[in-house]
Amino acid sequence: MTDDAHTSRRAFLRGAGGVALGSAALAAGAARADDPLITDLDAQPWTQFLGDPVDAMPYGMPSEHEAHVVRRTVSWLTADATSSINFTPLHELEGIITPNGLCFERHHGGAAHIAPGDWRLMVNGLVGRQSVFTLADIMRFPRVTRTHFLECAANSGMEWRGAQLNGCQYTHGMIHNVMYTGVPLRLVLEEAGLKGAAAWVLAEGADAAGMTRSIPLDKCLDDCLIATHMNGERLRPEQGYPARLVVPGWEGNMWVKWLRRIEVGDHPWHHREETSKYTDLLADGTARRFTWEMDVKSVITSPSPQAPITHGRGPTVISGVAWSGRGRVAEVHVTTDGGVNWTKARIEGPSLDKSMHRFNHEFDWDGAPLLLQSRAIDTAGYVQPTKDALRAVRGVNSIYHNNAIQTWAVDSDGRAENVEIS
Amino acid sequence: MTDDAHTSRRAFLRGAGGVALGSAALAAGAARADDPLITDLDAQPWTQFLGDPVDAMPYGMPSEHEAHVVRRTVSWLTADATSSINFTPLHELEGIITPNGLCFERHHGGAAHIAPGDWRLMVNGLVGRQSVFTLADIMRFPRVTRTHFLECAANSGMEWRGAQLNGCQYTHGMIHNVMYTGVPLRLVLEEAGLKGAAAWVLAEGADAAGMTRSIPLDKCLDDCLIATHMNGERLRPEQGYPARLVVPGWEGNMWVKWLRRIEVGDHPWHHREETSKYTDLLADGTARRFTWEMDVKSVITSPSPQAPITHGRGPTVISGVAWSGRGRVAEVHVTTDGGVNWTKARIEGPSLDKSMHRFNHEFDWDGAPLLLQSRAIDTAGYVQPTKDALRAVRGVNSIYHNNAIQTWAVDSDGRAENVEIS
Numbered sequence: 081m082t083d084d085a086h087t088s089r090r091a092f093l094r095g096a097g098g099v100a101l102g103s104a105a106l107a108a109g110a111a112r113a114d115d116p117l118i119t120d121l122d123a124q125p126w127t128q129f130l131g132d133p134v135d136a137m138p139y140g141m142p143s144e145h146e147a148h149v150v151r152r153t154v155s156w157l158t159a160d161a162t163s164s165i166n167f168t169p170l171h172e173l174e175g176i177i178t179p180n181g182l183c184f185e186r187h188h189g190g191a192a193h194i195a196p197g198d199w200r201l202m203v204n205g206l207v208g209r210q211s212v213f214t215l216a217d218i219m220r221f222p223r224v225t226r227t228h229f230l231e232c233a234a235n236s237g238m239e240w241r242g243a244q245l246n247g248c249q250y251t252h253g254m255i256h257n258v259m260y261t262g263v264p265l266r267l268v269l270e271e272a273g274l275k276g277a278a279a280w281v282l283a284e285g286a287d288a289a290g291m292t293r294s295i296p297l298d299k300c301l302d303d304c305l306i307a308t309h310m311n312g313e314r315l316r317p318e319q320g321y322p323a324r325l326v327v328p329g330w331e332g333n334m335w336v337k338w339l340r341r342i343e344v345g346d347h348p349w350h351h352r353e354e355t356s357k358y359t360d361l362l363a364d365g366t367a368r369r370f371t372w373e374m375d376v377k378s379v380i381t382s383p384s385p386q387a388p389i390t391h392g393r394g395p396t397v398i399s400g401v402a403w404s405g406r407g408r409v410a411e412v413h414v415t416t417d418g419g420v421n422w423t424k425a426r427i428e429g430p431s432l433d434k435s436m437h438r439f440n441h442e443f444d445w446d447g448a449p450l451l452l453q454s455r456a457i458d459t460a461g462y463v464q465p466t467k468d469a470l471r472a473v474r475g476v477n478s479i480y481h482n483n484a485i486q487t488w489a490v491d492s493d494g495r496a497e498n499v500e501i502s
Numbered sequence: 503m504t505d506d507a508h509t510s511r512r513a514f515l516r517g518a519g520g521v522a523l524g525s526a527a528l529a530a531g532a533a534r535a536d537d538p539l540i541t542d543l544d545a546q547p548w549t550q551f552l553g554d555p556v557d558a559m560p561y562g563m564p565s566e567h568e569a570h571v572v573r574r575t576v577s578w579l580t581a582d583a584t585s586s587i588n589f590t591p592l593h594e595l596e597g598i599i600t601p602n603g604l605c606f607e608r609h610h611g612g613a614a615h616i617a618p619g620d621w622r623l624m625v626n627g628l629v630g631r632q633s634v635f636t637l638a639d640i641m642r643f644p645r646v647t648r649t650h651f652l653e654c655a656a657n658s659g660m661e662w663r664g665a666q667l668n669g670c671q672y673t674h675g676m677i678h679n680v681m682y683t684g685v686p687l688r689l690v691l692e693e694a695g696l697k698g699a700a701a702w703v704l705a706e707g708a709d710a711a712g713m714t715r716s717i718p719l720d721k722c723l724d725d726c727l728i729a730t731h732m733n734g735e736r737l738r739p740e741q742g743y744p745a746r747l748v749v750p751g752w753e754g755n756m757w758v759k760w761l762r763r764i765e766v767g768d769h770p771w772h773h774r775e776e777t778s779k780y781t782d783l784l785a786d787g788t789a790r791r792f793t794w795e796m797d798v799k800s801v802i803t804s805p806s807p808q809a810p811i812t813h814g815r816g817p818t819v820i821s822g823v824a825w826s827g828r829g830r831v832a833e834v835h836v837t838t839d840g841g842v843n844w845t846k847a848r849i850e851g852p853s854l855d856k857s858m859h860r861f862n863h864e865f866d867w868d869g870a871p872l873l874l875q876s877r878a879i880d881t882a883g884y885v886q887p888t889k890d891a892l893r894a895v896r897g898v899n900s901i902y903h904n905n906a907i908q909t910w911a912v913d914s915d916g917r918a919e920n921v922e923i924s
Contacts, residue, residue: 117622118634124620126760130710131612132740133583138572139564140603143739145617150560161555174683174731175647179602181562182735190553195567198546200539212540220817222864225597225851259851261596261860288552309596311733313604317565318554338548395642429647429681430852438683442644 148172151182152249162190163289165232167253170379170401171387176227176429176436178256180316186232186254189288191318192338199322201268201306205282205344208273215322218306221263221271226305226328227435229403231255231374233331233358236486237479240471243487243500247385251486251498257403257436260326262307265300269344277346283325286340293334294348295327299372303328303434306339329405329434330372331480333358363475376464377483378402378412378439378456389494393447398425403436404458411457412439418451418487418501425454450490451501468502570594573604574671584612585711587654589675592801592823593809598649598851598858600678602738608654608676611710613740614760621744623690623728627704627766630695637744640728643685643693648727648750649857651825653677653796655753655780658908659901662893665909665922669807673908673920679825679858682748684729687722691766699768705747708762715756716770717749721794725750725856728761751827751856752794753902755780785897798886799905800824800834800861800878811916815869820847825858826880833879834861840873840909840923847876872912873923890924 116123142149151166158164168184185191201213232254238244245251269281274297281300285291295304305326308315315321320337327334333353348354348370360368380400383389389396398416402409408431413422425439439454456464467484474481489499538545564571573588580586590606607613623635654676660666667673691703696719703722707713717726727748730737737743742759749756755775770776770792782790802822805811811818820838824831830853835844847863861876878886889906896903911921 115622115634117620118624124708126614126616127708127710127712130584131609131614133612134573134575134586134588134607134609134740135583136613137603137740138574138588140573140605140738140740142561142602142735143615143737143743145743146736149735151556151562152560153556161557162552164556166556166560172736173734174645175681175734177599177681177734179733179735180564181559183562185556187553187556190555191558192548192553193565194548198539200537202540212537216813220813220819222848223596223819223821223850223862225860227852259597259599261851286546286549288549290549311601312595312597312599313564313571313601314568314594315565316562318556318559318562321565321567391638391642397642397645399645426644428645429683430649430854432852438647440645 149182151184154250163188165254167249168256169249170253170381171248171384173381174399174438176257176401176438177311178258180311180313183256183258183316183319184232184254185318186332187287187289187318188291192287193317194286194322194338196322201323201339202341203268203272203344204341206275206278206346207269207344208275211272213268215308218263218268218308218323221267223261223263224305225259225261226326227257227259227430227432228326228328229255229257229434229436230332230335231403233333233480236482236484239467239484240476240479240482243498246498248379248381248486249386252379254332255403255436258310259312260305260307261309262305262326265304265306265325265342268306268342269300274344278344279346280348282343282345282349283334283336283339284341284343285336286338291336291353292349292351293336293353294351295334297344299327299330329374331358331374334372358480360474360480361477363477371481374403374405375481375483376404376406376409376456376458376462378454378464379486380414380452380454380488383452383490383494383496384488385496385498388496389445389490392494393445396443396445398441398443398452400439400454401436402439402454402456404456404460404462405434406462407459408433409437409456410459412437413455414441415453416443416450419453422455447492449492452488452490452496453485455485467500571604573606576672585610587676589671590678591671592675592803593670593806595803596821596860598679598823598860599733600680602733602735605678605680605738605741606654606676607740608754609709609711609740610713614709615739616708616744616760618744623745623761624763625690625694625766626763628697628700628768629691629766630697633694635690637730640685640690640730640745643689645683645685646727647681647683648748649679649681649852649854650748650750651677651679651856651858652754652757653825655755655902658904658906661889661906662898662901662904665920668920670801670803670908671808674801676754677825677858680732681734682727682729683731684727684748687726687728687747690728690764691722696766700766702767702770704765704767704771705756705758705761706763706765707758708760713758713775714771714773715758715775716773717756719766721749721752751796753780753796756794780902782896782902783899785899793903796825796827797903797905798826798828798831798878798880798884800876800886801908802836802874802876802910805874805912805916805918806910807918807920810918811867811912814916815867818865818867820863820865820874822861822876823858824861824876824878826878826882826884827856828884829881830855831859831878832881834859835877836863837875838865838872841875844877869914871914874910874912875907877907889922
């Protein structure tokens with residue numbers, strides 16, 4: 081390999097939108113010539129003493145240095161922590177998979193704990209055979225594996241009236257993205273035998289809230305799952321162990337956890353969670369109902385308020401996530417000047433249907449203040465709107481379905497803040 | 503929707519290779535009419551009392567009912583647990599992602615614990631600028647996200663001389679499959695500037711074993727990563743936190759953990775782990791060397807010895823995993839009669855380059871004993887061999903690179919056993 085070949089690879093790297101590290105990092109490297117972490121073995125005890133044995137932790141945990149990477153809740157949001165929300169630390173994550181231990185929770189009556197042997201699923205209503213399935217029965221149906229995001233309809237809900245919360249864990253953290261394994265709901269409904277008038281399904285949870293939602297039968301037959309596994313292992317208790325509904329692309333409230341009953345009917349049930357809650361009150365006093373699909377959305381996770389730029393000017397990575405309930409994310413654009421100029425970001429990792437996507441964009445920061453935004457476009461052609469455009473149509477009464485563009489103001493020290501610009 | 507439409511969907515389901523649940527499960531459903539878990543709320547305390555609040559577990563854990571799903575080690579395999587192996591519980595997992603807490607470990611001097619601020623990566627040898635990078639420096643390079651399996655060259659190594667170990671956690675559990683995020687090694691090498699004679703790289707770990715391996719430069723420039731994240735979060739300590747090498751498709755020993763140095767040279771170093779170890783002694787006394795690529799392989803994870811059939815005859819799911827270091831898995835075939843008849847299984851979930859694949863096959867078990875096998879074919883055209891075919895070429899001296907077909911004998915009670923058939 082010649083030095084010429086090397087030079088042309090560097091040129092290619094720059095040409096492809098990447099930024100090769102310049103003199104900054106290398107100057108730092110030179111300055112580290114006397115660094116004891118390089119020159120002094122005594123400063124590196126891990127090189128001299130045996131580490132942990134393989135039986136130290138049968139189920140492994142993150143490093144003690146990552147103890148700050150946790151789900152967080154806020155005390156003022158709800159009256160009680162058993163009917164509340166915690167938030168995924170999006171600003172600390174990479175790729176598209178949310179680790180199971182960090183998947184946000186929303187409960188209406190606390191997280192139920194059900195032994196797998198005690199779980200039952202009743203299928204009743206407009207079916208040929210009213211049936212009760214055990215978990216062992218469900219595991220005899222053909223299984224599928226699908227990666228989908230689950231977003232709470234109230235994600236970013238505090239931001240309708242202005243920039244409120246400090247950082248993307250709180251503004252956008254009511255979402256997780258998981259590779260689910262489960263049984264298509266279609267197979268279980270067909271096993272029970274659908275009657276001719278069947279048009280809707282009521283999904284009911286076994287938790288203290290007895291969560292119920294009406295779901296159109298067509299959606300149930302299309303892509304809904306009775307999920308038993310997440311990211312390879314069994315569901316976590318707070319995510320509906322031993323079985324939950326997966327309703328791809330639709331608001332998280334419908335993904336009934338601790339699923340215990342599927343009733344088939346010819347009309348929606350108009351229960352609390354689809355009338356009093358999870359409807360969108362418009363400026364004229366009417367409400368949008370059955371607004372199930374989660375619209376195309378994105379957010380820059382780094383830099384962001386809890387993930388500031390700490391390395392000074394020079395090569396800088398912008399990273400974020402994007403998703404749509406209507407398909408895949410086709411493109412994400414990034415601006416560093418509040419929307420004057422937009423650049424297409426790289427979508428990185430698998431691009432899957434109704435799944436979170438990772439985007440990255442590298443640039444050479446000159447140390448001037450930045451107004452960072454991302455804007456996603458999905459494969460159905462929808463474009464993520466500005467806050468003002470969304471408010472013009474929806475007003476500010478609702479807390480649900482805010483998919484507007486997020487702005488982070490970065491100052492010359494690299495600190496980021498949640499702001500709003502017109 | 504008419505009952506006719508329903509009937510035709512059932513027919514389609516059967517026609518597509520799926521098996522609709524027959525009378526067995528539904529008879530069980532009828533027998534459950536007096537089940538207190540359906541009729542008596544007092545038998546379902548989780549419906550009547552509030553569950554866990556959202557601040558109960560900032561970093562979540564599996565259900566107490568899954569306490570058996572852990573990495574396991576065996577005491578007799580090595581002299582000391584700091585230089586040993588634990589095994590991923592493949593028989594309990596679904597989909598293709600291995601949860602971070604269940605990723606098998608192999609250490610040569612125990613798992614090192616390094617604070618991120620204390621980590622350094624030196625790049626030296628045939629480079630234009632000998633350099634030292636901090637973790638913050640590495641995070642300024644463009645990042646990519648890739649899903650790859652890591653398999654120990656010794657996986658299934660005890661099986662060369664016959665069926666030895668009880669269950670697929672022990673026979674095949676030295677593997678995990680993870681979505682990594684990291685920086686292409688190519689970018690770091692090009693930043694340091696490769697000299698014309700550069701042809702090999704030595705990767706060195708910072709652990710007490712000072713693990714080193716020689717890697718051809720072409721591989722480093724192709725798809726190797728300096729990984730900082732696994733499945734969305736930072737690497738776990740036992741997986742090389744804060745940074746490890748990812749060498750897609752190649753034996754796990756080369757994926758140097760706690761990476762501290764990259765030396766560029768014009769020849770391989772012939773260190774211990776590529777001469778005394780990780781070479782394959784043939785019957786004639788010569789050894790295969792630099793056998794880096796992991797050959798196409800598969801195993802049925804359920805049913806298997808720790809995952810017996812407990813539901814009796816009728817609809818039964820066969821599930822397993824397959825992978826190849828030479829690309830994607832094109833097809834997996836399954837036999838229930840020891841290889842007389844083979845059926846193509848469904849590959850389920852993403853099919854990604856040098857990643858684990860999930861396959862499923864449903865059949866109607868008549869209760870007769872079974873001889874279960876799976877056979878994978880990769881996109882490079884390689885076919886997973888029988889044990890006898892592999893031994894005819896390689897003999898039985900080596901413990902490495904056994905990718906032979908695995909057989910489970912299932913008796914009429916559904917119990918599975920590791921056996922060998924000719």
